[in-house]
Amino acid sequence: MENFDPRALTPEEKAECARLASIFRQRKAEAGARAERLTQTSLGVACGWSSPQSAVNHYLTGRRALNLSALLLMAKHLQFDPIAVSPRLAALLGDGTHPTLPASDAAAECDRTFLLSTIAGGGLTSADLQVLAKVARRFIAERDPAGQQQ
Template sequence: MAVSGGFTPKVLLAVLNFARPAVLDEHYRREYSSLMATEQKKRKLTDEELRECAALNAIYKAKKKELGVTQEKIAIEGLKATTQSAASHYLTGKNALNMEAARVFARYLKVRIDEFSPRLHGEWVRKSAAAIGFDLSGAANVKETAQPYRDDKEYPLISWVAAGSWQEACDNFHPGDADTWLSSDIDAGECGYWLEVKGPSMQPVFTPGMRILVRAENFDLVSGKFYVARLESTGETTFKQYLRDGGASYLQPLNSAFPIIPITDDVRIIGRVVDVKMPASLL
């Protein structure tokens, strides 16, 4: 097989190795990475990994016409590869699926990761829990991770309806206006507040009754972290994981039975979750 002006992969690899990829243009850096991956000795996939690839391939074949997607589109747009074979190798079981590839396929095929890889879905849930200081590894119950000492501050427990317009109401809120105030050693700012988790959409990490502390101002958007958002068309306030992938942003429930919410002009992110408390019934 000849590439880039007739060079064979081995010759091109030798040239690129000598030239050092840091000084190459984008085209050759991509080709270098692709060829290096091809030249590496591939390990044999496990039975579980082969089942995952087969399940993903079946989903792809069933949905590609309906969704108008091709292997080339997924490979080049989603996987940022140079050829269609990057997608094909996952679908045919030549390469084992990893988290990044699984997220790309799930986004293009509009399915949940656990529909083809319960293994990677579980890995993703554990990483999501770790992002807020929880350790789910090897335990059925969530364990809180120790935090450095800070002076506690109390914040009000408010309703989900109130949270939708909290930034406007915060300055007029007084200690007697809330029945419950909860303390935290995490700084949630002057307008921080607690919400009580409702429903199963964020299980297994966040269960109904848990309280989440929200910073309502001066927060950054970080992929993988958790946020409260308002849907302007319905007035609904929701709590989800923020993810940015391939230039697109969306809100992801941890419970795969619930749909992903693409971030459009209808979605306004109104706070970042910075702390969490277990429900009293579990203590």
Template sequence: MKKPIRTPLSAEQLADAKRLHDIYKKRAKESREDPSRPVLTQTEVGERCEWKSPQSTVSQYMTGKVALNLEALVKLSEALDFEPAEVSPTLAAGIRRASSPAHPDHEAPAANSPLPVSADVPESEDDRYAFVPQYDAKAAAGLGSENPHVEIRSTLAFKRDWLKVKGAKADQLIVIYAEGQSMWPTINDRDVLLIDRSRVEPVDRQVFVLAGVDGAIVKRLIQGPFGKWILRSDNDDKDQHPDRYFVRSDENEHRIIGQVIWRGGDL
């Protein structure tokens, strides 16, 4: 049987692997210099990450034989005590590592904090985070944004405790991007939007992503008279961003994709 052909890693991915290897060497050297601590090995790191082939998996990530992914980066950041952006700025965009368990004086996590910033350490990282698919689709905060071809770019990690508080299930969530300024100041151009696809019933004054003949849009729904709903922009310039009506019917041009339950972006 022929061995599968692996796609060569990019220069950026190889740089990630080297930075990871350098951090491991530094941590291993620190462990050798401290007689009170056992010497850190690749096997120990892999076991902390709860991988079935601990040494082999760690070695492949550090030598650039296998490209790092977001889930592996989060696990390794905990095992080796580093911030994800120190190894992979690209993968780390939009997440923050949980605080190291080596610092017990850290405050307990806030349940309303969505990204990994807590100090609690569960049995495994899979129990701690939900990895939500991040699509390159855009929802226009303005006129519709067409998405004829949509791909998954990566994933974003969200705390499961926070999702539970929000009443959201990970398998119903997707991440997309906003485009335009009609929802400013609530949502800015290029903000990350977490969408709950299970919430397709309109709720007064909540923000939803809708699909229509002119593409995907993100608007606030306002309950109007006679069973009508208004698609409203948060931007006060109503000449540029007027209200539109939304009627629940098979003939209606818009269909609710899901409710926006979180946004992330530049201040």
């Protein structure tokens, strides 16, 4: 797993992991009812992670805080709305379907953490680039509301 962050999770981050774990258990039960199999490993492989089972386990058990990239990948493969797990991260999309975070130090730190974790992860997918473009557009709009870039 790329760049494991050993810091203690905030209560909000722990709650996000718990909501994700609940959705995973629900989707696993649904898959079993259809005689299909969903495992942490299969989800991690679908997400393209180098240590698939470990990565998923760390998110589900709250050993690692969710980042936007991981949230979007798991939302895609488990078929849930990202806001159901993390309104905080979903707000970073600022795409009109989720509330936009106010311009604040906390929002800037979330964006900075996401950017650094994505870059440090060793590669950007086209989905990552789309998210980065949305984050950049939001930054520009917040810092220059009149549209007068310098």
